[in-house]
Amino acid sequence: MRIGILGSGRMGGKLGTLFARVGHDVVFSYARSEQKLKRLARNAGKTARAGTPREAARDADAVLLAVHWSRVEDVLKQAGDLSGKIIATCSLPMNADDTELVVAHDISGAEALAKMARRAKVVAAFGTVPSEVLFSVFEAKRRATRPSLVYCGDDRDAKDAVAGLIRDVGFDPVDAGPLRIARHTEPFTLLIAQLAYEGDRGPELAYRFEWRAR
Ligand SMILES: NC(=O)c1ccc[n+]([C@@H]2O[C@H](COP(=O)([O-])OP(=O)(O)OC[C@H]3O[C@@H](n4cnc5c(N)ncnc54)[C@H](OP(=O)(O)O)[C@@H]3O)[C@@H](O)[C@H]2O)c1
Numbered sequence: 076m077r078i079g080i081l082g083s084g085r086m087g088g089k090l091g092t093l094f095a096r097v098g099h100d101v102v103f104s105y106a107r108s109e110q111k112l113k114r115l116a117r118n119a120g121k122t123a124r125a126g127t128p129r130e131a132a133r134d135a136d137a138v139l140l141a142v143h144w145s146r147v148e149d150v151l152k153q154a155g156d157l158s159g160k161i162i163a164t165c166s167l168p169m170n171a172d173d174t175e176l177v178v179a180h181d182i183s184g185a186e187a188l189a190k191m192a193r194r195a196k197v198v199a200a201f202g203t204v205p206s207e208v209l210f211s212v213f214e215a216k217r218r219a220t221r222p223s224l225v226y227c228g229d230d231r232d233a234k235d236a237v238a239g240l241i242r243d244v245g246f247d248p249v250d251a252g253p254l255r256i257a258r259h260t261e262p263f264t265l266l267i268a269q270l271a272y273e274g275d276r277g278p279e280l281a282y283r284f285e286w287r288a289r
Contacts, residue, residue, distance in 0.1 A: 076236065079131030079138040081105050081150045085206035086165050087141030088115050090244065093213050094139075095119035097243045104131035105142060105150050128153035137161035137236060139201070144168045144177065144184065151191060158194035161233040163240065165202035167261055176261060183257035185227070198228035198237040199257040201244075203264045205271040207278035209244065216245035222281030223249045225263075227256040249284055 076099045080091040083103040092115065095101040101123040103112045112125035132138055132154040140162050142150050147166060151157070168184030170177050178184050185199035203225055204212075212222055224246035228234045234250065241248040251260060271278040 076100070076136045076240070077134050079104065079135035079154070081128055081131060081138050081140050081154055082142035082146070082166070083112055083115055084141065086201065087139055089206050089209045090139055090141065090201060091115065091123065092119040093209065093244050094240065095123040098122060102126040102131040102135070104128045105153070129155050132157060132160065135160060137163055137240070140164040140166050140188070142166055145171060147188065148191070157192050160195050161236055162188065162192060162195045162197045163200050163237045164188055164197060165200065167202055167264055176265070179262060180258065183255065183261050185254055185257035185261070189254060196228065196230040196233035197254060198226055198230070198233050199254065199260060200224065200226035200237050200241060203260055203267055204281055205267065205278045207271070208281050211279055212245040212281055220283070221245060221247040223247050223284045225249045225251040225260050227251040227254055227260060229254045
């Protein structure tokens with residue numbers, strides 16, 4: 076797949092690197108330093124390059140939205156027309172100091188995003204785990220038991236494509252249903268963040284759902 080990374084920080088930088096490692100064409104964009112984007116691309120391998128958000132979006136089948144909520148409008152404006160494209164979003168609708176959701180209960184950040192990018196196919200994914208765990212999940216891909224990763228969205232084909240990316244990174248994708256389920260997955264992430272960053276066992280945390288046979 077051709078994947079544009081909109082926001083090349085902790086999440087975008089790592090996920091873009093892992094997508095490139097399994098052979099996807101990746102364009103890293105939207106960091107404050109072009110040098111950083113170039114370095115990320117160099118380290119990610121020959122299928123990765125650096126570009127502007129517009130370049131990242133132009134030929135992409137999917138973009139990964141990985142910016143702070145306060146930057147979403149700006150990066151979408153810079154990316155240009157996303158009609159028909161998949162937006163996999165890990166961006167949570169957090170306030171400036173990342174302590175509270177600013178969109179919640181009767182709408183989610185992912186649904187608000189879908190209203191901003193009306194003709195794109197939004198899938199909420201990757202936002203429920205800390206960036207610190209991504210490489211170790213990738214490295215453990217061959218183990219029999221993988222951690223879960225919930226995702227949701229309203230477009231079947233877009234969801235299938237994103238489920239493939241989730242598998243590529245080393246998780247077991249769990250389809251949580253339509254995009255409105257992001258109203259539950261987004262606050263769930265605050266629990267994960269509490270355990271990862273306020274607990275005493277460190278941020279390399281993943282989760283696994285088990286359906287027990289009767
Ligand atoms: N970090 C996590 O573990 C985690 C987990 C789940 C969900 N999330 C969500 O994922 C999203 C991304 O989080 P993150 O931790 O990856 O954020 P981050 O590390 O701060 O990365 C954000 C990216 O946006 C860029 N950026 C910020 N302001 C910019 C500006 N004015 N112009 C150009 N580029 C700008 C940053 O540039 P620089 O590279 O120059 O800083 C960086 O590349 C957030 O919505 C967050 O809530 C994060």
